Amino acid sequence: MSGILFIISSPSGGGKGTLIKEVLRTMPRIGYSVSYTTRKMREGEFHGRDYFFVSVEQFDELREKGEFLEYAEVHGNFYGTSVNQIKTENEKGNDIILEIDTQGAESVKTKMPEAVGIFIMPPTYEVLKNRLTNRATENEQSLTLRLKNASDEVRHFSEFEYVVINDDKTVAAEELKAIITAERRKQIRQTAKITAIINTFDFIDK
Numbered sequence: 001m002s003g004i005l006f007i008i009s010s011p012s013g014g015g016k017g018t019l020i021k022e023v024l025r026t027m028p029r030i031g032y033s034v035s036y037t038t039r040k041m042r043e044g045e046f047h048g049r050d051y052f053f054v055s056v057e058q059f060d061e062l063r064e065k066g067e068f069l070e071y072a073e074v075h076g077n078f079y080g081t082s083v084n085q086i087k088t089e090n091e092k093g094n095d096i097i098l099e100i101d102t103q104g105a106e107s108v109k110t111k112m113p114e115a116v117g118i119f120i121m122p123p124t125y126e127v128l129k130n131r132l133t134n135r136a137t138e139n140e141q142s143l144t145l146r147l148k149n150a151s152d153e154v155r156h157f158s159e160f161e162y163v164v165i166n167d168d169k170t171v172a173a174e175e176l177k178a179i180i181t182a183e184r185r186k187q188i189r190q191t192a193k194i195t196a197i198i199n200t201f202d203f204i205d206k
Contacts, residue, residue, distance in 0.1 A: 002091060003089060003092070003093050003095040004183055005112060006183075007108055007109065009100060009118075009119055009156075010166070011128060011150030012149070013146070014150075014166060015120060015131070015166040015169060016166075018169055018173075019166065019173050020032065027177060029094055030096065031094050031095070031096045031097070033081060033099070034049065035079050036051065036079065036080040039053075039075075056078065059071075059080065062080065067084070070108050072103045072107070074103065075145055075149065079100065079101070081100060086098070098115075101153065105159070106159060116179075119157045119163045121154065121157060121166065123165055128147075128150060
């Protein structure tokens with residue numbers, strides 16, 4: 001059985017990165033799809049862990065080679081998802097988290113409708129604004145753009161199977177883990193195990 005692809009989206013400042021890190025730290029058999037981006041590396045980020053940081057020219061070369069499952073321009077920068085990384089992990093039976101914007105999520109769902117979409121919703125606009133401001137990683141122009149885009153992004157929540165309201169990060173992380181666990185327990189994903197158990201009862205009818 002191949003692994004599950006979890007698509008997780010939220011507006012900038014929604015807290016999806018923090019929640020995903022908690023899932024990766026505490027849940028077994030789940031990995032993270034490292035995207036390519038042309039944006040500058042922020043303090044505390046590492047190439048190959050948070051993103052593959054590339055130039056626009058390098059990004060274009062990868063796109064032309066068909067490396068991306070999806071790619072999009074977001075907040076003035078390009079982002080792309082490696083199709084080979086997802087394919088390799090899924091074939092191993094590992095679940096994988098894909099952290100992308102709503103535009104990218106729509107593109108992936110079109111190509112992989114079996115993927116599970118989870119939207120991380122901020123509790124209010126003011127909370128989101130404060131998070132972005134306190135993060136202090138954006139200049140005034142970038143901050144204004146991200147807040148403007150957030151107004152549109154939150155309205156895409158209905159395109160996702162699940163919504164987690166990130167008011168309390170501890171509670172939200174537990175809810176996210178519960179969704180992943182529930183998806184793993186769906187009957188269709190446990191066919192082989194269930195069949196093996198049923199077969200142990202065959203002797204009763206003989």
